[in-house]
Amino acid sequence: MFSSLMFTGLMANTWIAATIVAVIAGMTGFFAVLRGEAFAAHAIPNGAFAGAAGASLLGVNVIWGLAVVAIASALGIGALGSKARHDVVTALTLVLMLGLGALFVSISNQYAQQAYSLLFGEVFGVSSADVPLIAVLGVLALAGIGLAFRPLMLTSAMPEVAEARGVSVRGMEIYFLVVMALATSMTVPVVGALLLFSLMIGPAAAARSITARPGLALALSVAIALITVWLSIALSYQTNWPLGFFVGVGGALFYLAGLAARGLAGLGGGTRRVHPAA
Amino acid sequence: MFPLLQLDGVGVRLGGRQVLSDVSFTVGKGEFAAIIGPNGAGKTTLIRVILGLRPTSAGRVIKGVNGAGAGRVGYVPQKIVIDSDIPLRAWDVVALGLDGHKLGFPFPSRRRREQVEQALQDVGALGYADARVGELSGGEQQRVLIAHALVSRPQLLLLDEPLANLDLRSEQEIVTLLGKLAREHEIAVLLSAHDMNPLLPVMDRIIYVANGKVATGSTDEVVTSEGLTRLYGHPVDVLRVRGRVVVVAGD
Numbered sequence: 452m453f454s455s456l457m458f459t460g461l462m463a464n465t466w467i468a469a470t471i472v473a474v475i476a477g478m479t480g481f482f483a484v485l486r487g488e489a490f491a492a493h494a495i496p497n498g499a500f501a502g503a504a505g506a507s508l509l510g511v512n513v514i515w516g517l518a519v520v521a522i523a524s525a526l527g528i529g530a531l532g533s534k535a536r537h538d539v540v541t542a543l544t545l546v547l548m549l550g551l552g553a554l555f556v557s558i559s560n561q562y563a564q565q566a567y568s569l570l571f572g573e574v575f576g577v578s579s580a581d582v583p584l585i586a587v588l589g590v591l592a593l594a595g596i597g598l599a600f601r602p603l604m605l606t607s608a609m610p611e612v613a614e615a616r617g618v619s620v621r622g623m624e625i626y627f628l629v630v631m632a633l634a635t636s637m638t639v640p641v642v643g644a645l646l647l648f649s650l651m652i653g654p655a656a657a658a659r660s661i662t663a664r665p666g667l668a669l670a671l672s673v674a675i676a677l678i679t680v681w682l683s684i685a686l687s688y689q690t691n692w693p694l695g696f697f698v699g700v701g702g703a704l705f706y707l708a709g710l711a712a713r714g715l716a717g718l719g720g721g722t723r724r725v726h727p728a729a
Numbered sequence: 730m731f732p733l734l735q736l737d738g739v740g741v742r743l744g745g746r747q748v749l750s751d752v753s754f755t756v757g758k759g760e761f762a763a764i765i766g767p768n769g770a771g772k773t774t775l776i777r778v779i780l781g782l783r784p785t786s787a788g789r790v791i792k793g794v795n796g797a798g799a800g801r802v803g804y805v806p807q808k809i810v811i812d813s814d815i816p817l818r819a820w821d822v823v824a825l826g827l828d829g830h831k832l833g834f835p836f837p838s839r840r841r842r843e844q845v846e847q848a849l850q851d852v853g854a855l856g857y858a859d860a861r862v863g864e865l866s867g868g869e870q871q872r873v874l875i876a877h878a879l880v881s882r883p884q885l886l887l888l889d890e891p892l893a894n895l896d897l898r899s900e901q902e903i904v905t906l907l908g909k910l911a912r913e914h915e916i917a918v919l920l921s922a923h924d925m926n927p928l929l930p931v932m933d934r935i936i937y938v939a940n941g942k943v944a945t946g947s948t949d950e951v952v953t954s955e956g957l958t959r960l961y962g963h964p965v966d967v968l969r970v971r972g973r974v975v976v977v978a979g980d
Contacts, residue, residue, distance in 0.1 A: 485815060598832050605829035608815055608822065608862075611806035612877065615780045618830050659816040663861035666834070668816035 462688075464577040469680045471589040472638045473650065477676030478596045479634045480651030481669050482627060484659060485607045491528055491628060492651045494541045496635045496644040498524045498548030500569050503639065504555035513569075514584055517639050521632035524548060529625035571695045572643030574684065581640070588637035595630035603627060604665060642680075646698045650676055653702020657709030675705050731758045733793055733885045733917040734779065740787035741774055747941060748774055752788070754936050754945040756885070756919050761911040763928050764921040766938035772921040773807060775938065776889050779919075780804060793884060803878030803916075807889035811870060813863035819873045820858040823848050826877035848880035849873075851914070852906060868899025872906070879910070886910065888920035892927060900927050907931070925952070926973050952976070 483492040499521035506516020524544050531540045568576075577585075596603070606613040606623040614620050638647045654675035658668045683697035732755040739752040749771050756762045764772050777783040779790055780802065792802060803826075811817075817825075823845045828835060835841070849855045854872040857865060862873055871891060878886055891907070892900050908931030911918040922928060925935065929948065936945045937952065939960045944951045951957075952974055957965040966977040 485812075487812075597834065600834050601825065601829050601831055604817070604821075605825050608811060608817055608825070609806075609809060609874075609877075611809060612804060612874075613829070615782060615802075615804040615806070616830055659814055663816050663818050663859075665816050665821055 462575075464579055464582055465574050465684065466681075467582055468577040468585055468641045469574055469684055470677065471585055472641050472647075473676040473680040474673055475589050475592050475634045475638060476642075476647060476650040477654050477673035478593060478669065479631050480655035480676070481658065481672040482596065482603050482607065483631060483651055484655040486603075486624075486627065488627070488631075489652050490538055490541050491525075492631060493648045494528070494545035494548075495521050495524050495628070495632055496639050496647045498545050498552075499632070499635050499639055500644050501548040501550075501552035501555060502636075503569050504552045504559065508555050508559045512584075513640055514581075514588070514636055518588075518633065518636035520548065521635045522629055525628035525632040526625065529621070529628045568643065569639065570643050570645050571693065572639075572641055572646055574641055574694055575688075577641060585637045585641065588633055592630055592634040592637070595626075595633065599623065599626060599630075600669075642698070643695065646695050649699045649702040650679065653706050654679060657705040660706075660709035660713040679705065732756065733758055734919065735791040736779070736788065737791070738788035739778060739785050739790060741771070741778055741783065742786040743774070747786075749778075749938075749941055749943075750787070752943050754934070754943065756917045756934065758884070758917060759911055759915040760933045761908060761918045761928075761931050762920075762934040762936060763925065763932050764919065764936045764938060765925045765928075766921075766923070768923055770938040771941065772923075772938055773889055775936075776887060776921060779887060801881070801883045801885070803881065803883035803886045805871075805874045805878050805886075805888040805891055807921075808893060809870075809874060811863045813861075815861075815863055817862050818859050819849065819854060819862050819865065819869075819876075820845060822862050822873050823876045823880050826880040844880055848876040851879060851910070852876045866899070868895055868902060871895065871899070871903055875903075875906070875910075879914075883916065885917045885919065888918070890922060891920055892922055892924075904928060904931060929972070929974070948974070 480492065483489055499517045502516035502520025503513045505520070506513050527544050528537070528541050602613070602618050602623055605618060606620045610620045635647065642650060655672040657675055658671035661671060662668050679698060679701035683694050683701055686692070686697045687694040734756040736752050736754055739749065740747065741749040752775065764775055766772050774783060778785055824835065824841070826848070827841065827844060846855065846858070849858050852872040852875050854869065854876055857869060862870065865873065888907070891903060895903060904927050907918050907920065910916060911931070925932070925948065932948060934945065935948050935951050936943050937957070937960065939957070940962055942960055944956055944960050952967055954965060954967045957967060957976060961978065963978070968975040968977060
């Protein structure tokens with residue numbers, strides 16, 4: 452039923468880049484959801500948009516602009532977030548960056564087209580030259596999450612206990628935000644700032660509802676992100692509807708399905724609540 | 730007795746204010762000790778000092794005297810709220826107690842599984858090992874957190890208000906469990922509580938905190954009208970009614 456044209460050489464970069472993006476988004480999104488950092492996951496990609504706009508104004512590769520601004524935003528949120536309220540600092544970082552982004556885009560002469568592609572991505576325009584850099588940043592982000600899996604889990608679930616055991620909660624927080632910033636700088640050019648957010652949050656939120664096993668939940672989060680992205684590319688190619696529409700709807704549908712699955716498991720008596728008569 | 734924790738003349742200043750001064754006591758192997766005092770007396774501060782999370786202004790804290798297993802402390806914090814959605818089973822929480830500070834993914838082994846299951850069994854939580862921890866009741870979560878603290882085989886178990894927010898039955902079960910851990914596993918148990926009554930059957934030593942100072946000894950020695958009046962610095966009456974102790978701070 453699908454046109455075989457979408458698997459031709461021209462599309463190969465799209466599939467490869469989108470697959471890397473989905474794996475990264477599924478993994479970093481898992482901890483973003485767990486740690487209640489969905490807002491930061493929204494703010495960092497959108498703020499990094501300013502870096503991309505600035506970089507293109509200066510004539511350097513957009514990814515470098517994204518990386519610098521995303522990491523700076525992460526450090527800013529991490530450094531100020533402990534003193535003031537985390538969400539307020541995150542919001543201020545976001546609006547500051549959006550303001551700068553608006554300025555840079557208006558100075559450059561490709562206003563509408565560029566803003567659109569940074570926000571919604573240009574997954575169908577990934578070039579062969581982009582793929583290696585995306586892959587390297589992707590591996591870095593993956594290693595960053597994999598290496599710190601247990602301390603991230605411990606500080607997410609029980610920060611007080613982690614602190615007493617010598618695991619710095621603030622240190623892990625800043626570490627995670629920087630990894631998320633790395634992930635952002637490679638994924639924004641491909642799927643766009645807005646789509647990245649839905650790809651990070653939707654699959655991870657669904658996965659944690661479906662299973663209580665941490666390793667399996669992480670794997671599911673990646674799997675759902677992959678399915679969402681692959682289906683979205685295929686559907687978008689077929690229909691000419693924007694990719695963002697399919698990614699957004701996919702994320703929401705998987706989340707609802709996850710909630711329903713957990714609800715059904717709960718109704719069926721599930722795993723426990725079989726107390727002996729008191 | 731072999732002391733596992735020793736405080737010598739410990740003082741703590743917070744923001745220029747002296748909140749604790751001249752705190753001295755020891756807790757030995759197999760001993761059950763409780764830090765008792767009204768809210769805001771400095772119980773949590775004292776626990777944070779013992780954990781090394783808060784600096785002292787005077788005195789010293791020695792853990793594992795004579796060096797044996799120094800610093801091996803299991804800790805259960807106060808009023809911990811575990812996100813009900815977090816994808817962790819009771820089993821995983823205990824496993825994090827074993828190696829949650831290490832890098833990389835956990836390497837599954839028979840030894841690791843046995844250690845986790847033993848800790849769950851020690852606290853009577855093996856029956857809900859596979860349940861999502863956020864969906865357990867307060868008493869069940871408390872058991873899982875104790876198992877998390879126990880799994881690394883500490884010599885000292887430190888609990889901050891472990892009986893707060895528990896119903897009467899869970900409260901009794903947790904007290905019995907902690908008493909059993911002190912006796913059978915020969916670990917030192919030190920906890921804080923605002924009410925001493927649930928602890929009377931198992932408590933070996935009371936560390937009564939009030940007015941920035943402490944009085945320590947057996948309950949009968951410490952909790953008297955004269956002793957507490959001296960500690961509080963104003964008249965206090967201690968009443969013993971049907972095996973319960975009531976402290977009345979009169980004006």
